[in-house]
Amino acid sequence: MSEPTKPPASAPAPKPAGGGGGFKGPKPGDRGHKRSWKNLLINKRYQLQFTLFMVGLSTLLMAGLGIWVMKVANETTTVSMASVRGTPCPKVPALVESSGQDEDVLPVPMKLPDDTGSAAPSDTPPAAPAASIDPPAPTPPAAGSGSAAPEAPRERATVVMDESSMTMLPSVIKVPEDFGAKVVGHWTCELRLGSEINALERGRLLILYVLIATGLLLVVGLAFYGIKMTHKVAGPLFKVSLYLGKMQQGRFDKVWNLRKGDQLVDFYEHFKNAHAGVVKMEKEDVVKLKAVIAAAEQAGAGNHATIVELRDIVARKEKAIE
Amino acid sequence: MSDPTAATGVPGGNAKPAPRPRYKRKLSNYLLDKKLQLRYVLLVTILSGVIAGALGYMIYQQKRLASESIEKDLASLTQADSSQEDFQEHVASGLESEDRALVYKMAGVGVGLVVILSLYLLIMTHKVAGPLYKVSMYFDRMAVGRLGVVTPLREGDMLQDFYLNFKDMHDAVRARAQADASALEKALEALRDSKNQADYRGEARAKMDEALDELDKHLIERKKQLA
Numbered sequence: 001m002s003e004p005t006k007p008p009a010s011a012p013a014p015k016p017a018g019g020g021g022g023f024k025g026p027k028p029g030d031r032g033h034k035r036s037w038k039n040l041l042i043n044k045r046y047q048l049q050f051t052l053f054m055v056g057l058s059t060l061l062m063a064g065l066g067i068w069v070m071k072v073a074n075e076t077t078t079v080s081m082a083s084v085r086g087t088p089c090p091k092v093p094a095l096v097e098s099s100g101q102d103e104d105v106l107p108v109p110m111k112l113p114d115d116t117g118s119a120a121p122s123d124t125p126p127a128a129p130a131a132s133i134d135p136p137a138p139t140p141p142a143a144g145s146g147s148a149a150p151e152a153p154r155e156r157a158t159v160v161m162d163e164s165s166m167t168m169l170p171s172v173i174k175v176p177e178d179f180g181a182k183v184v185g186h187w188t189c190e191l192r193l194g195s196e197i198n199a200l201e202r203g204r205l206l207i208l209y210v211l212i213a214t215g216l217l218l219v220v221g222l223a224f225y226g227i228k229m230t231h232k233v234a235g236p237l238f239k240v241s242l243y244l245g246k247m248q249q250g251r252f253d254k255v256w257n258l259r260k261g262d263q264l265v266d267f268y269e270h271f272k273n274a275h276a277g278v279v280k281m282e283k284e285d286v287v288k289l290k291a292v293i294a295a296a297e298q299a300g301a302g303n304h305a306t307i308v309e310l311r312d313i314v315a316r317k318e319k320a321i322e
Numbered sequence: 323m324s325d326p327t328a329a330t331g332v333p334g335g336n337a338k339p340a341p342r343p344r345y346k347r348k349l350s351n352y353l354l355d356k357k358l359q360l361r362y363v364l365l366v367t368i369l370s371g372v373i374a375g376a377l378g379y380m381i382y383q384q385k386r387l388a389s390e391s392i393e394k395d396l397a398s399l400t401q402a403d404s405s406q407e408d409f410q411e412h413v414a415s416g417l418e419s420e421d422r423a424l425v426y427k428m429a430g431v432g433v434g435l436v437v438i439l440s441l442y443l444l445i446m447t448h449k450v451a452g453p454l455y456k457v458s459m460y461f462d463r464m465a466v467g468r469l470g471v472v473t474p475l476r477e478g479d480m481l482q483d484f485y486l487n488f489k490d491m492h493d494a495v496r497a498r499a500q501a502d503a504s505a506l507e508k509a510l511e512a513l514r515d516s517k518n519q520a521d522y523r524g525e526a527r528a529k530m531d532e533a534l535d536e537l538d539k540h541l542i543e544r545k546k547q548l549a
Contacts, residue, residue: 046450046480053446054366057439061370065377072381076388083391207380218373229365233358233450237484244491250498263358267454274461278495281467281544285502288533288540295533296513299526306512313505 040227043234051226058222062215070208077204084196089189093182095173236264240271252279252321282317289314352444355451363443367436374435378428385424389417453481457488467547469496496548503544510537 041047176182236258246253255275258268289310296307353359393414400406453475460472472489475482513534 043484045483049480050362050446054369057366058369058373061373061435062377065374065381069377069380069384072384072388076384076391079388080391083395086395207384211377222369229361237481241484241487244487248491248494250494263361264454266355266357267458270458270461270465274464277465277467281499281547284540285506288537289506292509292513292530292533292537295526295530299530301513301516301530304513304516306509306516309505310509313502 040231042231042238046237047227047230047234050230051223054226055219055223058218059215062211062218066211066215069211073204073207077200080200081197084193084200087189087193089193090182090185092186093176093179095175095179232261232263235259236262236268240268243271243275247275247278250316250320252282279321282321286314286317286321289317352448354448354455358454359444359447359451362447363440366443367440370439371432371436374428374432378432381428382421382425385421389421392417449478449480452476453479453485457485460488460492464492464495467544469499469548499544500548503541503548506537506541510534510541 239258243253243255252275255272258265262268293302293307293310293314296302296304301307393410396410396413400410456475463470469492472492474489475485479485513530
């Protein structure tokens with residue numbers, strides 16, 4: 001840490017007040033020291049104690065109230081989500097399978113293939129039963145047969161599928177006229193609700209992130225501000241401590257003013273008065289001793305051992321208040 | 323306020339110095355350095371108030387939003403049934419009173435926080451302002467040349483290191499002044515003896531007498547200051 005009581009090489013020399021026209025130079029007794037971030041922590045114990053107190057307190061406050069905020073935010077989000085989920089959407093109409101017995105659906109007759117294998121449909125209703133036993137048709141005699149009296153053919157039952165009287169009705173799905181509009185309405189509503197739920201969740205997360213960001217910003221900002229603020233108190237104390245050290249060694253140098261923005265200005269004035277008081281004591285001693293020395297010299301006792309000793313004291317005191 | 327730097331010893335006597343009264347902290351003395359202390363107190367209090375107020379507002383807003391949502395849902399559920407109107411109103415007023423209670427609760431917490439913080443900071447800054455005040459009193463005494471005994475700080479005071487620096491300086495200046503006074507006293511005696519033995523001329527003798535008398539007075543005064 002640089003010693004503030006030693007003038008830096010680049011420090012401007014103190015100028016008399018009011019000099020330099022419009023230029024606002026340092027007042028007499030001012031030093032050209034500027035604040036440096038390296039010297040911010042002068043009195044670690046004092047500065048950190050105050051800063052950590054403020055930072056810790058703010059963190060506790062933010063954490064406590066933040067948890068409260070998040071609790072309420074979660075509750076609200078849950079309630080709002082439940083509300084959104086409970087919002088009724090227009091339903092998609094169910095598709096009803098029709099058996100074909102409705103008026104507008106004509107039954108489709110089942111057509112079976114005829115003997116030739118064709119299955120030409122016929123609109124004629126069945127006149128005969130589906131299967132009947134017809135009398136046996138005369139069978140042509142077999143070629144090459146030598147028998148004159150043909151053998152009576154064996155009667156066999158013949159099933160003739162003439163035309164089916166059964167009608168096979170295909171299942172027909174009845175589509176209402178506003179089906180499309182209702183489906184669109186339903187899914188639009190569902191998507192809107194979904195997006196509302198997502199927005200609610202996003203809002204909840206936003207609150208959380210804002211809280212965390214604010215907390216971090218506050219802690220960092222407060223730490224910096226706290227150190228800077230306490231520096232304005234610790235700075236004058238450090239400066240006074242340096243002067244106290246010099247005074248302890250018997251050096252009563254000129255006391256410079258505080259920097260602009262420093263606190264403890266009143267306290268520093270008390271110190272300056274004390275310093276001036278001690279300097280005045282030394283000066284009074286010097287005046288009295290010089291008077292004695294002068295009187296002794298006039299009396300021809302200038303070389304007296306006591307006078308020599310007094311001269312040493314005077315020299316020491318004069319050097320101290322230079 | 324009582325002077326915390328009150329002298330402990332009885333000047334010019336061999337009697338034992340009276341025990342120094344123990345200065346206790348008084349409520350009325352807590353605001354020693356208004357500018358310094360109130361700056362801290364106000365900063366932390368305002369900051370806490372802003373944080374508590376902003377987060378409290380967020381809490382209230384969220385709670386109110388939830389209540390409004392419930393009220394809205396309830397209204398849509400019961401709008402078809404007029405017999406449920408009373409129930410709806412009852413629930414709505416219940417939610418409203420809950421919200422109001424939350425505001426009161428938060429306001430209470432905020433005010434309590436600010437009061438506790440202010441008191442705590444007042445005490446904490448007093449522990450800094452106290453030593454500064456005490457040192458200032460000693461500085462005022464030094465300004466008029468009085469270099470009495472420096473008494474230690476109270477337990478729990480801050481800036482102990484700074485105060486030790488001050489005490490060391492004060493003790494050194496006092497010791498040096500005492501040594502000088504002693505040396506001057508001896509010199510005075512020696513010069514008076516030599517004056518009696520030497521054959522000083524009339525005018526010189528008168529001047530020497532005058533100077534020695536002045537020095538004698540000065541030493542008496544200085545001894546008083548150092549007592």
